[in-house]
Amino acid sequence: MKITIIGAGYVGLVTGTCFSEFGHEVICIDKDRQRIKKLQSGTVPIYEPGLEYLLRKNVEEKRLTFDTEPNKGVPWAEAIFIAVGTPSSRRGGGYADLSFIYKAAEEIATLLSGYTLIVTKSTVPVGTARQIARIINETNPKAKFDIASNPEFLREGAAINDFMRPDRVVIGVESDRAADVLREIYKPLYLIETPIVQADIETAELIKYAANAFLAVKISYINEMATLCENYGADVVKLSKAIGLDGRIGGKFLHPGPGYGGSCFPKDTLALIKMAQEQGAGARIVEAAVEVNSAQKARMIKKIRDSLGGNEAGKVIGVLGLTFKPETDDMRDAPSLTILTALMEKGAKVQVHDPKGMTEATQYLPKGIIYKDSPYQVCEGADALILMTEWNQYRALDFDRIKSLMKKSLFIDLRNVYEPGALKEIGFRYVGVGRS
Numbered sequence: 001m002k003i004t005i006i007g008a009g010y011v012g013l014v015t016g017t018c019f020s021e022f023g024h025e026v027i028c029i030d031k032d033r034q035r036i037k038k039l040q041s042g043t044v045p046i047y048e049p050g051l052e053y054l055l056r057k058n059v060e061e062k063r064l065t066f067d068t069e070p071n072k073g074v075p076w077a078e079a080i081f082i083a084v085g086t087p088s089s090r091r092g093g094g095y096a097d098l099s100f101i102y103k104a105a106e107e108i109a110t111l112l113s114g115y116t117l118i119v120t121k122s123t124v125p126v127g128t129a130r131q132i133a134r135i136i137n138e139t140n141p142k143a144k145f146d147i148a149s150n151p152e153f154l155r156e157g158a159a160i161n162d163f164m165r166p167d168r169v170v171i172g173v174e175s176d177r178a179a180d181v182l183r184e185i186y187k188p189l190y191l192i193e194t195p196i197v198q199a200d201i202e203t204a205e206l207i208k209y210a211a212n213a214f215l216a217v218k219i220s221y222i223n224e225m226a227t228l229c230e231n232y233g234a235d236v237v238k239l240s241k242a243i244g245l246d247g248r249i250g251g252k253f254l255h256p257g258p259g260y261g262g263s264c265f266p267k268d269t270l271a272l273i274k275m276a277q278e279q280g281a282g283a284r285i286v287e288a289a290v291e292v293n294s295a296q297k298a299r300m301i302k303k304i305r306d307s308l309g310g311n312e313a314g315k316v317i318g319v320l321g322l323t324f325k326p327e328t329d330d331m332r333d334a335p336s337l338t339i340l341t342a343l344m345e346k347g348a349k350v351q352v353h354d355p356k357g358m359t360e361a362t363q364y365l366p367k368g369i370i371y372k373d374s375p376y377q378v379c380e381g382a383d384a385l386i387l388m389t390e391w392n393q394y395r396a397l398d399f400d401r402i403k404s405l406m407k408k409s410l411f412i413d414l415r416n417v418y419e420p421g422a423l424k425e426i427g428f429r430y431v432g433v434g435r436s
């Protein structure tokens, strides 16, 4: 099939690359000239494991191209996937900002030629697909098209595998023709018996928010249990394992930490709350999860401050990891942003390392933060070492060496990666989340 992807970000690039790997012809359109220039010269502008290899392979095999101009892809396409950003609105309140979506719809509308299926891949509030259809009908009354919703569930850091072997594919359609086009596009997944959930468009739109909000609730829940464990002197790692072994609960997303972050959960939970409020329905559990998540970040700041004797001013803090999770360079809404900014505002000297996120981090973190080239460099002269993101390369550190580099032997493990006993034996004071 001939497929055009509008928006070549984390989702658009992975979607376009994987569709071309399925054997389709794909053009990715992005209005960011720098991004397209890089892609045209074979450079992948984001870090996503496995993407570069697959992208180059499909470019070489001439199934995948990139352009800035919608007219290069829209008239030619049998299906167009909209994968532009839907951040929280800058006007506040948590509404999803749909301006990129509607702009893309306008740009597509005049260029459509022949029957085209237009699919929202972006996470969009219920009713957005219908608004896109309205915009296209008003801009180009002669356009022949169907609209569909195909929300994306990939996780950054594991996106290729998630796309090629998803738990399920959700398609929201209102005509057999639209369903047939999507079935053809996802044929390789039908062949490996991936569950396909076909629904109406509104249900498909809501499924994505319901899934993300549920996962956010799970994280906030275990973070609250971690606090309770700290109060009782109990161990949340054991608690989490024990409850997770119950098949009805499941062990995933039950790891306490500095709070959820990233480009999806924070904005999607807020957008779901807004949708529910507008419907007069309420989403009190999700509201609580959002509140608990803010409190968790504040609790981490206090934990670090208390560990440093109640005052971080003038203290040197080494930080391992900045991104909201390992294996991505995405810094949007990472908990490190809130936590490190607060510590620096109180006069801490913060020196950091992240394997992939440091270039992005410079856009978000305060000036004055010190970026280091290796995990051991952040330990030099430090009063405390914080493990913020559990990158694999931080899982087997040489703590004898770290001890010799640090001023004080204080290790604050915000991901519970290390065994407290083992670190205490080396002479560290160990502070975890939900265990002593």
Ligand SMILES: NC(=O)c1ccc[n+]([C@@H]2O[C@H](COP(=O)([O-])OP(=O)(O)OC[C@H]3O[C@@H](n4cnc5c(N)ncnc54)[C@H](O)[C@@H]3O)[C@@H](O)[C@H]2O)c1
Pocket (backbone or CB within 6 Å): 006, 007, 008, 009, 010, 011, 012, 029, 030, 031, 032, 035, 083, 084, 085, 086, 100, 103, 104, 107, 121, 122, 123, 124, 152, 153, 154, 155, 156, 263, 264
């Ligand atoms: N990142 C994730 O892990 C993830 C997972 C599932 C769903 N989603 C959803 O997918 C959508 C995209 O997320 P993302 O992280 O890929 O965003 P992103 O910011 O990485 O990429 C969006 C891209 O769209 C481009 N763009 C904006 N308007 C355009 C237009 N009119 N024409 C062409 N290009 C345009 C931007 O330049 C940018 O490169 C969001 O709705 C998000 O919620 C994201």
